[in-house]
Each structure stands twice: as C-alpha cells, then as structure tokens.
Amino acid sequence: MAVNDTLAGTHKIIQEAQEQQGGQLVPTLNDFSQELTTLNLGPTHPATHGIFQNILQMDGERIISGVPTIGYIHRAFEKIAERRPFYQITPLTDRMNYCSSPINNMGWHMTVEKLLGVQVPKRAQYMRVIMMELARIADHLICNSILGVDTGAFTGFLYVFQEREKIYEIYEEVCGSRLTTNMGRVGGMERDFSPVAIEKLRKWLKEFPAVMKEFESMFNRNRIFMDRVVNVGPITAEKALNYGFTGPNLRAAGVDYDVRVMNPYSSYEDFEFDIPVGTNGDTYDRFLVRNEEIWQSLRIINQALDRLPEGPFHADAPHYYLPPKQAVYKNMEALIYHFKIIMGEIEAPVGEVYHSVEGGNGELGFYLISDGGRTPYRLHFRRPCFIYYQAYSEMVVGTSLSDAIVILSSMNVIAGELDA
Incomplete structure (x- = not known):
C-alpha cells in the first residue's frame, strides 16, 4: 500500500508540472493495471557513466515516471x-x-x-x-x-x-x-x-x-x-x-x-x-x-x-604567481614570495x-x-550538468527504456558535476 501511495504521489507531482507547462498528461495508476515495474537505472548501471540513479516506474517497456537521485559521491x-x-x-x-x-x-x-x-x-x-x-x-x-x-x-x-x-x-x-x-x-x-x-x-x-x-x-x-x-x-x-x-x-x-x-x-x-x-x-x-x-x-x-x-x-604578479625555481635558489625576494605562496600566507x-x-x-x-x-x-x-539533469525525468516520460539510455548519453551528464 505504501508503494502505491508513493507512486501515486510521484505521478501527481509530474502530472501537475506538465499541466502547468501545457504538456501531455502523465498516465496515472488508474490507467494501468497494478503490475507496474520499479526499475533502478543506476547508480551502477553502465549507461549512467557515473554514480547516480533514476528510479523509473514502467508499464512494460514504457516509462511513466522517473525520480532522479544524486549524492552518491558527494565530495563537498x-x-x-x-x-x-x-x-x-x-x-x-x-x-x-x-x-x-x-x-x-x-x-x-x-x-x-x-x-x-x-x-x-x-x-x-x-x-x-x-x-x-x-x-x-x-x-x-x-x-x-x-x-x-x-x-x-x-x-x-x-x-x-x-x-x-x-x-x-x-x-x-x-x-x-x-x-x-x-x-x-x-x-x-x-x-x-x-x-x-x-x-x-x-x-x-x-x-x-x-x-x-x-x-x-x-x-x-x-x-x-x-x-x-x-x-x-x-x-x-x-x-x-x-x-x-x-x-x-x-x-x-x-x-x-x-x-x-x-x-x-x-x-x-x-x-x-x-x-x-x-x-x-x-x-x-x-x-x-x-x-x-x-x-x-x-x-x-x-x-x-x-x-x-x-x-x-x-x-607580473609576484604575490600570486610562483617564481621560477632557479630564482628561488639564488634570490632572497623570490624565496620569500615562494614561501608565502606555498604556505598560503x-x-x-x-x-x-x-x-x-x-x-x-x-x-x-x-x-x-x-x-x-x-x-x-x-x-x-x-555546474551545468547539475542544472540540466533535472529535466531528464520529464524528457524520458512516455519513452522506452532503450530511449532513456540514449537520451541520458546525449545530455552528457557527468557525475563529477552533479556531486560537487
């Protein structure tokens, strides 16, 4: 029961968003039998080319909703x-x-x-x-x-x-x-x-x-x-x-x-x-x-x-640009700048x-x-990937699983930019 409630909530969110944008409505649970499939596209799927996840709800081969998940390699x-x-x-x-x-x-x-x-x-x-x-x-x-x-x-x-x-x-x-x-x-x-x-x-x-x-x-x-x-x-x-x-x-x-x-x-x-x-x-x-x-x-x-x-x-910015190493060995001023830059002073x-x-x-x-x-x-x-990846879940609705793979690939989502 909790799973169905979650799916219904997800569909409602996406449906309302598409209604506001004048798009085609996402099919709801009432349009299908209860035998929907939850598919994890990632975080370790080869097609993601990185560590992130898309939780897809599927009616057969057709995607009816998707929820992206990031944060698996967040490095602060x-x-x-x-x-x-x-x-x-x-x-x-x-x-x-x-x-x-x-x-x-x-x-x-x-x-x-x-x-x-x-x-x-x-x-x-x-x-x-x-x-x-x-x-x-x-x-x-x-x-x-x-x-x-x-x-x-x-x-x-x-x-x-x-x-x-x-x-x-x-x-x-x-x-x-x-x-x-x-x-x-x-x-x-x-x-x-x-x-x-x-x-x-x-x-x-x-x-x-x-x-x-x-x-x-x-x-x-x-x-x-x-x-x-x-x-x-x-x-x-x-x-x-x-x-x-x-x-x-x-x-x-x-x-x-x-x-x-x-x-x-x-x-x-x-x-x-x-x-x-x-x-x-x-x-x-x-x-x-x-x-x-x-x-x-x-x-x-x-x-x-x-x-x-x-x-x-x-x-010519000696306070911020490291002097040549040979100058450091021979020139006191260069040595001082080198020390201050390296030590973060x-x-x-x-x-x-x-x-x-x-x-x-x-x-x-x-x-x-x-x-x-x-x-x-x-x-x-x-990070541009972090910003445009949010559109992916909408772009795959109504497509097949094989389409979802090539859409993700063509967007070139780099996991390192998602989890900076």
Missing part, C-alpha cells in the same frame, strides 16, 4: 575550497567535469584574477584558448562516441579515442598530466609551450580532420543510428531555458547562447567561429551540434596557434565576483566571495 568541493589557499583549489576543479578539466582550471584562474585585478598577457590568453578548445574537443568526442556505443556502434568509439589519446599526450607535454591536469596558474600558464608540444599540436591538427570526417560518415546518415536518435528526447527552447540549460544541449534546442560570444574572455573576441544550433532539441540534434562544435574548435585552435603572440606566458582583497566560461557542457561559473583572508569566504561552482 565547495566547502573544502573554503579552507584552502586560492592556488590550491585548482585540483578540486579538475574533478568536476573530468572529461575537460583544463576548462575548469582556466575558469577558476580567471575568477581569482578578476578578484585580484591581475592582467594576463596576450600570449597566456591565447595559450589558454588553445588548451580549452582541445579540452572541448576531447569532451565532445567522449560524449558522441559513447552515444554510438549506447546505440550498438562500437567502431566510432575506437576511432576517436585514439585521437583523444593524442590530445592527452599534448596535455602531458604542456603540463605533465593527462586526465586531471592542474593546468595553468593564477596569472597565466605554469610554463611556456615547448617546441615538442607545438610540433605535436600541429601534427594532430593536420591528421585529426580526416578521422573526424570518417566518424561523421559512420553516423550522420546511418539509418539504424538515426532510427534510435531522431525525435528521441526532444525539448523545446522555452523549456530548455526554463530549466536553465546552457551549452550544446541548449543550442540543440535552437538557442544560440555561447559564453565565448556573449561575454568574451581570454581574447575569444579575436577569433572567428560560428555557433551551431539545432531545431528539434532531440538526441540527434545534440549529436550534430557537438560534432559541429568540434569543427569550430579546430578553427579557433588554428587561428590561435598561427597568431600566437610573443611575450611572457604569465602576469597571501591575503586576497575583499570582494565579490562571478566569472563564467563556456565549459564542455555549458556555462561553468564560479561565484566567489572574499573577506580579505587567505581563503575564500564563500565559493559556489555553477
């Missing part, structure tokens, strides 16, 4: 960050959207720079753009290739993961790390691009387009793939905006909002690129938008690399700032309040 990043010096927070941001961690790093650094009033040299800005766009490509490759796997097509995944590995080799040459990169520093980059890094980057830029074209040829007009994704999980532009969608999922619904264009940062205004948009907001549109964004990222990287300015790769000015970047999944923002101490007074991460 924001509270941990409030007890750390500013430069030590970078590794925490790596672990949100770990598919494109350099974007998280750069977004955090720009937020702190806004608070400190640090002006980053043009060369460092262009270097950041190159690494952020590489990260965006890696993120989209993961999303779209795994969408292929979830529809039964494994070959495309193998093709593009070789290219993702080459991107990680570039990361490794630039900063020494691969997945959680801890890339860059407040004030610029940790080190300049080496000749080997530039050589690897140019080689990859030359070879990758042929692989990307082959990947698209396997999926874009594949009849089996299209049958699985066209008109599956659509969302209107109005609903997407109401839910707070940003990034590829919003652009697939036809809204051309991109933080890089609306609020340019790191010299994005210097580059020419287009904002791909869809029309139906369905799984197929989300796939196509991400593919096209990969091509636009390649355009940006080529422009940034060809025009890479001369000059320093970090700001540098105080930030009082202030309240918000800065956002265009992450792999949408607007990634950092809301920072400083009371003049050595650590943030309050810090909030705006």
